[in-house]
Amino acid sequence: MKRRDFLKTSGLASLAGLSVTRGAQAAGDDVMKIGLVGCGGRARGALLDRLSAKDNVKVVAICDAFEENAKSAAEAFRASDYADNMAFSDDEVFWGFDAYKKVIDLCDQALIVTTPAFRPVHYRYAVEQGKHVFMEKPCAVDAPSYRSFVESNKIADEKGLVVVVGYQRHYEPQYQQLIEKIADGVIGDVMYTRVYWNGDGIWERRRMAGDTEMMYQLRNWYHFNWLCGDGIVEQHCHNIDIANWIHSKGDFMGPLGHPVKCNAMGGRQTRRFPFFKDSGYRYDHYVCEFTFADGSQMFSQCKHMANTWSNVSEHVYGTKGEGGPGFLVDRQGKELWRIDNNDPKNQVPGPYQYEHHCQAKWIREGVKHNDGWFAANSSMTSVLGRMAACSGQEITWDDAVNNGRAEFPLESVTSWDQVPPVLPDTEPPVQPAEGEKIYENSVPMPGQWKWNA
Ligand SMILES: NC(=O)c1ccc[n+]([C@@H]2O[C@H](COP(=O)([O-])OP(=O)(O)OC[C@H]3O[C@@H](n4cnc5c(N)ncnc54)[C@H](O)[C@@H]3O)[C@@H](O)[C@H]2O)c1
Known part of the structure; x- marks a missing residue:
């Protein structure tokens, strides 16, 4: 594999300044509207990890299948260090099985962090609406959901959306360089x-x-x-x-x-x-x-x-x-x-944060990136x-x-x-x-x- 291709697929593309396409929304320093689908343990962490990129973002809507989870998360977010980024009103805290659509409709970037089986359905809706996506792994629990997920990847690519999946090892230099050495x-x-x-x-x-x-x-x-x-x-x-x-x-x-x-x-x-x-x-x-x-x-x-x-x-x-x-x-x-580990290029933030920092940068700079392909596999x-x-x-x-x-x-x-x-x-x-x-x-x-x- 050529080095350019390796960089493209390994999560290092932005560092090399590779092929640039305009993202769907929130280019440059515009306010990026974030929506959170799922309000469980990882979702609460993932939202704060996203906000740790400290770019110009507002959280505009959140949801969970369970009413009590959505409401308690809203309370926790408003009391967090990132309270100033919380721009959702009580009417933008949703629950139920179709709540994901309401959140995705309102945002530029969706964070999809629910129970795994729903991932392909939520991902499909997000890319159809032209939204950038961060989502947790795994991405499919059976063959039909895998096939659906692959189709969604194609839609994401056609629309130039930036897709990052919480396979955070892809954002760790120790893994990225291991693969590079093996490829060499x-x-x-x-x-x-x-x-x-x-x-x-x-x-x-x-x-x-x-x-x-x-x-x-x-x-x-x-x-x-x-x-x-x-x-x-x-x-x-x-x-x-x-x-x-x-x-x-x-x-x-x-x-x-x-x-x-x-x-x-x-x-x-x-x-x-x-x-x-x-x-x-x-x-x-x-x-x-x-x-x-x-x-x-x-x-x-x-x-x-x-x-x-x-x-x-x-x-x-x-x-x-x-x-x-x-x-x-x-x-x-x-x-x-x-x-x-003393090399400054290896001193990146922890992978749970760094995956979000990379994605924020790629969206704003219009860099093409889709983790969905390896995530599907x-x-x-x-x-x-x-x-x-x-x-x-x-x-x-x-x-x-x-x-x-x-x-x-x-x-x-x-x-x-x-x-x-x-x-x-x-x-x-x-x-x-x-x-x-x-x-x-x-x-x-x-x-x-x-x-x-
Ligand atoms: N990358 C990692 O290292 C890592 C670590 C922990 C969890 N995760 C992943 O994060 C995901 C969530 O795990 P968790 O530990 O937060 O579980 P959790 O049970 O704490 O949270 C899941 C939440 O999703 C909600 N939910 C379920 N179906 C929904 C739907 N259809 N619409 C809206 N909300 C829905 C649930 O009500 C619950 O609040 C899992 O896929 C898990 O694998 C990844």
Whole structure:
């Protein structure tokens, strides 16, 4: 890959002053109107990270599916260090399933930071309205949402919109330069990568008095695959994304931009009833073997198991050496490259802020940039891993993309009274306590679970 192309795809484009197109809105020093879709934990952080760019911006509208989340976020923002940037009135604090449209209509740049499954629907609306987008990962939880996301990327590119996705490792010099060194051949040919998200786990949220089933599942979304894609998609996508970056050397649209097939296994051993309450129907571990078009492979593991070995990392092995973010060594362990943290060009803000600073600059300078392409690939690669493990089948990328089934048609989620695609067991294998519900009969069973439509 040519250096110019590498820079374009690695997040360094602005530093090199590459091809310039006018953004849709808010060029130069104009006021940029920001809208926030989703008011949960990350959304609250992401908005403040955006404001830390300290350019001329006003927050004009915010929303959440839940009324109480939208209102409490509004209160928190007005009491924050960035209170002067909060230009929304109480009438511009929205809630409900169509609230995202009201926010997006009012802004120049939308920050889309909701439960993952809604991402493709919200992204499509934003680009159709010609709005710049920051959004969190993952970007798809199934094949139809991946295909929709890819179409939205095309619309974004046609309109010259700047799209940044919260795969924040792309904004860290230790990763950017690792890929550059690998592309320069420092460790020879890439043979394989191994990527881990092995940790204790995440929150469980209890059913609240008066919750409909849809409310409960939305609140406790990480335990329902139709909403989160499972841990392999929700969190491990970060590490899988780095492997795609390494194998493709930044040429995300090229033949090595994603694996061509996967076989995998997984299951649910510790995070299940009765050991854990509110653990939905997701797995707690996955092990995948992905193969790329040149025969190189990615070995991936993710788990959420308390009191077990924790490791979240990425490592690459080449014909002449190996390494990870910030370093490469030869076969004998002799250093081939180490990032120079004293070099001023490596002293950028933390990645959660820097991704926003870069995006603000690109919008204002009219620099073309779209993270959506690699984000689509890493989200779908993770979906492919889940499909292979849950079904117990080896599945090719093309088959998964073209024939993978929908977890739920998200455009049709319009009301809290709607029936979700997965319901509590009517004849549970273990009797839950009064008021509790379990979903053990919905846990995907390898050999029986169907991945295709
Ligand atoms: N890049 C990172 O390192 C990082 C870190 C944390 C979270 N995230 C991502 O951020 C996203 C949100 O995670 P979180 O931890 O903030 O979860 P959260 O549960 O705290 O917040 C999600 C919010 O989205 C709202 N929501 C759900 N559906 C909605 C809809 N249709 N319209 C409007 N609002 C809706 C929920 O009500 C909730 O308030 C996830 O995709 C997660 O992967 C990324």
